[in-house]
Amino acid sequence: MSLNAFITEETIAGDDDGPLAGKRVAVKDNISTEGVRTTCGSAMLESYVPPYDATVVDRVKAAGATIVGKANMDEFGMGGTTETSAYGATKNPVDEGHVPGGSSGGSAAAVAAGEADLALGSDTGGSVRNPAAFCGVVGIKPTYGLVSRYGLVAYANSLEQIGPIAGNVEDAAALLDVISGPDPRDSTTRFDGGGEGNGNDADTGSDADAGNDVNAHPATDSNYAAAADGDVDGTTIGVVTDLLDGADDRVVERFEAALDDLRAQGAETVEVSLDSVEHAVQAYYVIAMSEASSNLARFDGVRYGKSGGYEGNWNDAFARAREEGFGEEVKRRILLGTFALSAGYHDKYYKKAQDARAWVKRDFDDAFERADVLATPTMPVLPPKLGESLDDPLQLYLMDANTVPVNLANLPAISVPAGEADGLPVGLQLIGPKFGEEAIVRAASAVEN
């Protein structure tokens, strides 16, 4: 049976040579591919064909990889199970009765099933790490600004990064080497000299010239694949105790076993507590939904998107097109985001969420005074059964508790397999300081030892 990992299967040949020569790459269907339809898992964009390539697609092709298809996903990246796609749910290749996680579920499933060697996903609140954990593969959410977002169909700009998925840490890191770097087309890629663990970059980039120095981008002199050397001796790993309390016992057991293994290899563990994470999920959803309500306003059925017909005035036609084109979860988030930004509620929800975001950042900064990297289970639960979790949106939002703090703080994190429980994969998440990709890649590669 097909896993429904791809929305569009299409071979896009890359250059003849390069570091990814001979590799097959699945690309999440919210990343633009010139001449190949890009639906974002939505009926709204069923026939949308981008006239240009995303920067990451350019780079993957130039590195010699062959793109094998556009991977299935939760509609516009909104969901944690790849069940909200307008093109049907993807199945988890480890156990087809279960979800592959989301929203980059097609990307992770394609890799886990061997239908692609590598994949690109996007991670707004955990959408690369979650399906990587549920499918038993590796996923990296890069530091905000490391990878260009040009050509990624926006859901929540301030939170999302494109990230690699692969069967092992070294391959994921090698794909990160290819896609990272400055891009003049994306002003959110970093030009300001923030090196590994450099939390103080307020003094750089103060004039336009310094701000445009491509050599100041943290990916310029990095080699993430080489960091996958398995050497964790002397590393201090902070265990985030707040995120263990609500987790499934079977998940915690695998997590503890993986930590034992890292200690046996010479790592030291310390307990860290982050008071702010208790409010991270609420802050994340308020910010993400608010940004989504603005970003998705462009889908009006006129410039692109499914047309609602031309009777009545613009507002009626627009509202009809959007009723027809958007699925339930997308409507839910647009409406909640519109509500959170509306008169009388802005200070209560949006402003408070920004305070919580700043608090989460500060908590992480403090934690990195005591630890080189932080560890949590990637997901607090095992992969749910298909159809099991769709009816209760709040329950689904709570599943993101361990991943969303990382996006709020703009930090890098990796999910690496930590064994199985009841035949289903469990992921270990390692979080690094800003631009600390090499540190998390190194520690994650030791989990594979």
Added chain:
Amino acid sequence: MSETPVDAEDVEHVAELARVDLDDEEVDAFTAQFAEILEYFEALDEVPEVESEADLVNVMRPDEIRESLSQEDALRNAAETEDGYFKGPRVS
């Protein structure tokens, strides 16, 4: 007890602001869900005011004319066009 009870009228009002038509069934479902979700969001009231420093710097480039999409490419995904323009419904 929620400080922001949501009724069907509120949901319909927000849907109008967001330009999303909803059928009656959706209005009912969203009304119940929004009450629950917004009550959960109320935990944000406990968050202290936290000073946040701007994390990003502006990136500027000279304002030079560069290549861009052709008009034909830019119009390629529109359902209807006329004389090189998007064709849409009446504005009011």
